[in-house]
Amino acid sequence: MSDRTGGRYDGIKAVRNISYLIRYNGGMNEVLLNHAFPNKKNLQIVQGDITIEKVDAIVNAANSQLAHGGGVAWAISRRGGEIIQRESKAWVEKHGEVSHTEPAYTSGGNLPCRYVIHAVGPVWGDGDEDKKLADAVTGSLRVAAQLELASVSLPAISTGIFGFPKERAARIIFSSIETYLTQNADSSLTDVRLILYGQADAELYLSFWREYKK
Numbered sequence: 001m002s003d004r005t006g007g008r009y010d011g012i013k014a015v016r017n018i019s020y021l022i023r024y025n026g027g028m029n030e031v032l033l034n035h036a037f038p039n040k041k042n043l044q045i046v047q048g049d050i051t052i053e054k055v056d057a058i059v060n061a062a063n064s065q066l067a068h069g070g071g072v073a074w075a076i077s078r079r080g081g082e083i084i085q086r087e088s089k090a091w092v093e094k095h096g097e098v099s100h101t102e103p104a105y106t107s108g109g110n111l112p113c114r115y116v117i118h119a120v121g122p123v124w125g126d127g128d129e130d131k132k133l134a135d136a137v138t139g140s141l142r143v144a145a146q147l148e149l150a151s152v153s154l155p156a157i158s159t160g161i162f163g164f165p166k167e168r169a170a171r172i173i174f175s176s177i178e179t180y181l182t183q184n185a186d187s188s189l190t191d192v193r194l195i196l197y198g199q200a201d202a203e204l205y206l207s208f209w210r211e212y213k214k
């Protein structure tokens with residue numbers, strides 16, 4: 001085919017196709033950054049939907065009652081099937097309300113992960129939010145290690161319905177993950193993926209990471 005680009009037409013078309021493939025990505029989540037710590041543990045920043053993560057466990061941004069009515073909790077519960085809400089209810093009946101420091105866990109139901117770890121982040125305005133968020137993140141990683149898992153994906157806990165400011169949350173989430181991975185070299189946990197929903201959030205967290213690592 002002749003074109004007015006002097007033979008560059010196919011190249012331009014190919015680039016367009018590649019960028020379409022990256023955007024569409026076959027319904028897969030996209031790794032934007034992989035950071036390997038000196039002890040070979042990895043933190044990945046990923047754009048996508050946590051409910052399709054093929055990892056040992058995903059973390060849910062839950063409330064203390066494990067009533068999964070909105071946000072990512074609702075998405076996890078809907079895709080995972082009613083077993084997730086049923087097991088969550090049973091957990092609360094047995095152990096009481098879930099605290100920031102001690103996340104609960106259930107099976108993954110129909111999700112491609114084995115477990116869902118239900119972490120309770122702080123509601124912005126409740127007081128001592130930074131510590132409560134750090135506790136929720138660290139607690140999730142500790143539960144994953146107690147279950148002897150290697151990979152876990154977590155969302156940006158508390159930054160949706162609970163209203164925690166994103167940049168402040170990003171620093172706490174990054175530092176909690178880094179501290180846990182570097183201080184627990186012997187744990188089974190090797191891969192932690194932070195899943196950001198939507199391109200805007202993903203780009204925001206990527207730039208927060210670069211700031212954080214300066």
Ligand code: APR
Pocket residue numbers: 048049050051061062063067068069070071072073074075121155156157158159160161162163164195196197201
């Ligand atoms: N995959 C990844 N992240 C997601 C997804 C998804 N499918 N859906 C939403 N998110 C993101 C949001 O964009 C937000 O950044 O998860 C983050 C946490 O948002 P929320 O789900 O609102 O969680 P949180 O702010 O911790 O509020 C918890 O909301 O759903 C209820 O039962 C939950 O009462 C609890 C409260």
